Amino acid sequence: MSAPLLEASGLDLRFGAVRALDGVSLDIHPGEVVAIVGESGSGKSTLLRVLAGMTAPQAGQVLYRDASGLRQEIGALSEAAKRRLMRSEWGFVHQNARDGLRMGISAGGNIGERLMAAGGRNYAAIRAAAADWMARVEMDPARIDEAPRNFSGGMQQRLQIARCLVTEPRLVFMDEPTGGLDVSVQARLLDLIRGLVAELGLAVFFVTHDIAAARLLAHRIIVMRRGRIVEEGLADRVLDDPRHEYTQLLVASVLSA
Numbered sequence: 001m002s003a004p005l006l007e008a009s010g011l012d013l014r015f016g017a018v019r020a021l022d023g024v025s026l027d028i029h030p031g032e033v034v035a036i037v038g039e040s041g042s043g044k045s046t047l048l049r050v051l052a053g054m055t056a057p058q059a060g061q062v063l064y065r066d067a068s069g070l071r072q073e074i075g076a077l078s079e080a081a082k083r084r085l086m087r088s089e090w091g092f093v094h095q096n097a098r099d100g101l102r103m104g105i106s107a108g109g110n111i112g113e114r115l116m117a118a119g120g121r122n123y124a125a126i127r128a129a130a131a132d133w134m135a136r137v138e139m140d141p142a143r144i145d146e147a148p149r150n151f152s153g154g155m156q157q158r159l160q161i162a163r164c165l166v167t168e169p170r171l172v173f174m175d176e177p178t179g180g181l182d183v184s185v186q187a188r189l190l191d192l193i194r195g196l197v198a199e200l201g202l203a204v205f206f207v208t209h210d211i212a213a214a215r216l217l218a219h220r221i222i223v224m225r226r227g228r229i230v231e232e233g234l235a236d237r238v239l240d241d242p243r244h245e246y247t248q249l250l251v252a253s254v255l256s257a
């Protein structure tokens with residue numbers, strides 16, 4: 001197997017008396033999709049933010065192997081270096097599309113801006129790429145000049161995904177990417193994400209409450225409870241043969257829902 005893209009070890013983070021992360025270690029390999037599941041408050045979003053360098057852990061480290069093969073400790077990078085990484089090799093899809101879009105500029109501008117941040121300068125080519133990406137996420141490219149507020153929640157989420165993927169990052173973090181959307185919209189969006197992730201060979205960490213989404217998208221599942229990893233393994237194994245009592249409860253609560 002190829003060397004890990006990202007390796008986290010011994011991550012600890014407390015908020016007062018709450019241990020949001022308690023000795024978390026994990027890794028992800030190129031092209032691997034890892035779902036982080038667990039009940040509300042188990043530390044999923046905190047873990048994602050720490051892995052993406054948005055929040056510093058109180059102990060432990062996150063190492064990232066960049067496109068040139070260099071292993072970098074995320075906590076030791078300057079803010080500018082982290083922003084560069086986020087513009088080029090990484091992407092982040094927020095639960096709320098508004099957190100990942102610029103609401104004041106057009107749909108095409110939202111996608112094109114990320115290409116320009118990555119060094120694109122040819123306006124016609126950027127606009128063509130933006131239109132192409134709108135089509136890839138099943139949006140109407142004729143609406144390229146419309147502002148995000150004109151689009152439904154599901155369409156805004158598609159736009160956020162297009163903005164994130166247009167630069168073909170190596171590693172994408174997704175925090176409940178279909179949370180808050182209607183169930184029918186969620187299903188189509190999950191299908192779309194699954195297709196794009198496979199086509200681009202992306203490595204993805206994605207946080208979800210939704211065991212069905214984890215089954216659909218993930219190769220591997222990490223189960224968190226009270227800031228700790230209680231179980232991890234291949235998605236089918238974890239869901240069909242959960243070993244930890246807590247995972248059994250999570251899976252059973254979905255089956256009986």
Ligand SMILES: Nc1ncnc2c1ncn2[C@@H]1O[C@H](COP(=O)(O)OP(=O)(O)OP(=O)(O)O)[C@@H](O)[C@H]1O
Binds near residue numbers: 039047
């Ligand atoms: N900035 C913060 N200040 C104080 N406590 C926090 C902060 N962020 C998270 N916590 C606490 O840390 C714990 C883990 O929170 P986190 O948001 O990571 O859980 P989660 O599994 O993502 O939950 P949810 O599914 O509800 O988003 C919770 O008890 C939460 O209240």
